[in-house]
Amino acid sequence: MRTEKIELDERFGEEYKGTYTFAEITWAKRNRIIQKHTKYNRLSGDVESSDFVAIQAETIMASLHGQPTSKPITLEKLLGEEDGVPIEVGEVFSKVVNKLNGLSCEDLRFLLEQLDEESRIRLFQSFGYAKPSDGLQQSSHGSQQGPCRSSVTS
DSSP states (O other), rough: OOOOEEEGGGGGGGOEEEEEEEEOOOOHHHHHHHHHOOOOOEETEEEEEOOOHHHHHHHHHHHEEOOOOTOOOOOOHHOOOOSSHHHHHHHHHHHHHHHHHHOOOHHHHHHHTTTTHHHHHHHHHHHSOOOOTTOOOOOOOOOOOEEEEEEOOO
């Protein structure tokens, strides 16, 4: 199984500084996570709703095989709206995990299509890609350089 280690510096706070190891999960594990957070119509089988944030958070936790001894990453922290992980940390983890576990653009598009417009906007706001209703920008992607070092092993 493929693994990837990333090293976060103190830019995201002393709490998150350190080495994180992620490993590829099985197809069955990934599909069980998706099924757990997806509601289907009993009659038609159509998808009624899908909690993409919960799917991504559980996928990160299933892939996380090493973190600093203080254990700053928990499922509750990944899902936390008030006391959650910084946007940039979540984005780094999501990119690594999606690359390792083969979440394709088509998979992501399918999941996003299951959300109503309001849910999609909230999701994009949580990742810093949309402005919240008060007009304040939550993320400044261009101003930071090299938030982490990364290495992939097979």
